[in-house]
Amino acid sequence: MPDWSARLNGLAVAAEVPGAVLGIWQDGATTITPYGVLNTATGVETTADSIFQIGSVSKPWTGTMIVQLAAEGRLHLDDPVVKLLPEAPIDPRITVLHLLTHTSGIDGDLFTDTGRGDDCLERYVALLADVEQLFEPGTAYSYCNAGFVVLGRLIEVLDGRTWDESLRARLVEPLGLTHTVTLPEEAILYRAARGHTAEDGSPVKTWQLPRSVGPAGLIAARAGDLLEFARMHLDDEKYAGMQEPQVPFAGGIGGFIDLGLTWRIYDWDGRRIFGHDGSTISQTAFLRVDPEARLIMCLLTNSGNGTRLFEPLASEVFEHYVGVSHPAAPQPVDGPVDGLVDDRNLGRYERASVRLDVVRRGDRLVLTEQATGDRLAFAEEAVHEYDILPTEPLDGDHFVLRYSPEHPWVPLTFTPTHLFTSGRVTPRR
Numbered sequence: 001m002p003d004w005s006a007r008l009n010g011l012a013v014a015a016e017v018p019g020a021v022l023g024i025w026q027d028g029a030t031t032i033t034p035y036g037v038l039n040t041a042t043g044v045e046t047t048a049d050s051i052f053q054i055g056s057v058s059k060p061w062t063g064t065m066i067v068q069l070a071a072e073g074r075l076h077l078d079d080p081v082v083k084l085l086p087e088a089p090i091d092p093r094i095t096v097l098h099l100l101t102h103t104s105g106i107d108g109d110l111f112t113d114t115g116r117g118d119d120c121l122e123r124y125v126a127l128l129a130d131v132e133q134l135f136e137p138g139t140a141y142s143y144c145n146a147g148f149v150v151l152g153r154l155i156e157v158l159d160g161r162t163w164d165e166s167l168r169a170r171l172v173e174p175l176g177l178t179h180t181v182t183l184p185e186e187a188i189l190y191r192a193a194r195g196h197t198a199e200d201g202s203p204v205k206t207w208q209l210p211r212s213v214g215p216a217g218l219i220a221a222r223a224g225d226l227l228e229f230a231r232m233h234l235d236d237e238k239y240a241g242m243q244e245p246q247v248p249f250a251g252g253i254g255g256f257i258d259l260g261l262t263w264r265i266y267d268w269d270g271r272r273i274f275g276h277d278g279s280t281i282s283q284t285a286f287l288r289v290d291p292e293a294r295l296i297m298c299l300l301t302n303s304g305n306g307t308r309l310f311e312p313l314a315s316e317v318f319e320h321y322v323g324v325s326h327p328a329a330p331q332p333v334d335g336p337v338d339g340l341v342d343d344r345n346l347g348r349y350e351r352a353s354v355r356l357d358v359v360r361r362g363d364r365l366v367l368t369e370q371a372t373g374d375r376l377a378f379a380e381e382a383v384h385e386y387d388i389l390p391t392e393p394l395d396g397d398h399f400v401l402r403y404s405p406e407h408p409w410v411p412l413t414f415t416p417t418h419l420f421t422s423g424r425v426t427p428r429r
Contacts, residue, residue: 002320004033008313012036015308015406018196019046020301022313023223025231026321027294032223038302039194041203050191051179051220052300053208054285055278058219059148061229062163063100063262064239065155065170071238074158077261085154089129093137096154099147100261101247105135108144108424109353111374113210118162121153124212131352134418134425141247141259142425145216152215163215175232179222184208187220195282197380198304198403204282206378217280223298230289230296233263233274243274243291249423253411254311255327269324279306281378286310293322308406329408330400332389340390341365345397345414349426356419356426358388367401367412388412 008022012035019036032048069075077097081088084096090106098104110131114123128150134142152163159166164182172180181187184207195204209218221229233239245258245265255266255273266273266288275288284306286299297317299310315325333340341363349356353375357368365388371379386401391411400409401421412421419426 002316004031004317005035007316008033008035011313012309015303015305016201017301017303017305017309018201019050019193019303020299020306020309021046021048021050021052021223022317023227023296023298023300024317025227025296030224030227038191039203040196040201041194044191046193047191048224049179049222050193050300051181051187051222052193052285052302053195053218053220053278053280053283054226054287054300055217055280055283056145057226057276057278057285057287058215058217060233060242060262060276061167061171061219062148062151062155062215063242064233065166066096066100066151067239067242067261068170069155069158075154081150081154085125085150085157088125088150088153090150091133091137095137096151097246097261098137099144099151101259102141102144102147102423103138103247104144104147105133105137105140105142106144106146106150107132107134107352108142108146109351109375110146111210111213111353111377113374113377114212116211120210120212121149121156121163121214124149125153132427134351134427140425141249141423142420143423145213148216149213155215167219171229175225175228177221177225177228180225181220182214182218183211190222192220193283193300193302195280195380196303197282198407199381201303204378204380206281206380209280209378217278223300226285226287226298226300227296230275230287230298234289234291234294234296250413250420253329266327268318268327271322271324279304282380284310286314288314288318290318290322295321305407307408311408330391330411331409332391332400333394337363337390340394340396342396345419348429349419350429351424351426354426358419364389365399 022033024031034046038044094104114120242261247259258265263274278285282304311326355370367386371382388399388401391400397414
């Protein structure tokens with residue numbers, strides 16, 4: 001058995017991650033390995049019971065509750081959302097399934113803070129009247145936080161209680177989870193991580209996203225609790241359908257090839273794996289499950305550099321247990337780029353919370369990302385500039401970028417009407 005403590009330590013130092021917890025469950029045996037400090041400003045040590053924000057790994061929890069409601073006969077996945085939630089100001093063709101699979105077309109990155117009251121989701125959903133419909137429902141994939149807030153509000157209406165209360169009653173308490181929370185006044189009762197920026201490792205000034213986006217990404221949990229939630233999806237046939245492909249994913253990053261009912265489905269050298277990633281305010285979380293090997297791995301980090309740690313660590317874990325590695329990131333073309341860099345994709349691309357400007361500087365393209373709107377309230381780095389380099393297929397529309405030379409490459413694809421990157425459709429303006 002590898003010394004996971006030593007491996008986590010070495011890789012975390014190289015990735016400049018101040019604190020992390022690695023969780024592994026393999027057919028009944030659990031290993032929890034902490035590293036570093038939760039907050040460089042206080043020096044509080046990371047322990048196995050420390051809680052980290054899991055960000056969008058919260059989405060499968062919300063999706064699981066929707067599947068429970070469907071099993072109870074209280075909704076159908078093909079129900080139009082407005083049938084169940086008449087006050088939702090969204091396209092009447094959007095179904096519950098569209099929301100679960102990010103195919104609704106709603107511009108998804110709305111981060112408006114609608115207050116700390118129990119009506120925050122209701123108030124958030126009302127704001128969607130002013131949000132753009134990016135494409136016809138069911139015709140494309142674009143990652144949509146707003147859609148999961150709508151699902152959370154649907155849970156509230158059907159259960160007659162807040163999303164947080166349903167989470168506790170439907171998942172946290174039945175699974176016996178003791179370190180899973182949603183609100184800061186709950187998190188402060190435990191050893192809670194603080195985010196640190198990828199730019200210079202400084203602690204962030206804002207700890208948590210607004211309560212209004214809770215169903216999309218507000219859960220904080222310890223590694224053991226996250227493993228227990230994932231194990232339920234191995235053992236309970238009620239949730240098997242969540243792992244079945246619903247929508248193909250063209251990006252291919254990290255082996256992500258299909259989307260199930262919230263779960264991402266990966267191909268790692270022929271092995272079918274499911275899971276999800278999460279990112280909040282410089283905290284990043286990762287969950288991967290190999291059903292055949294009955295293997296679960298999670299990694300919780302308090303850094304924007306979490307991906308730099310996850311990819312090599314996941315490779316070591318999965319190589320040890322099942323003989324496969326994390327798929328390599330796409331790479332820029334090695335050699336001359338004549339004819340691959342032209343002016344066809346120059347211009348502005350914009351959606352809720354972000355503006356992307358593509359310009360040409362000599363023989364290279366540069367993309368500037370600017371946080372806008374409500375996202376500015378917690379954007380630790382409001383503006384970032386990237387060189388974008390051609391990649392396969394060499395057609396002048398496929399490129400890669402990366403945050404720094406130490407980070408993995410991320411693909412982006414241009415079309416005449418939009419740019420697709422980070423799983424999101426961003427229209428050309």
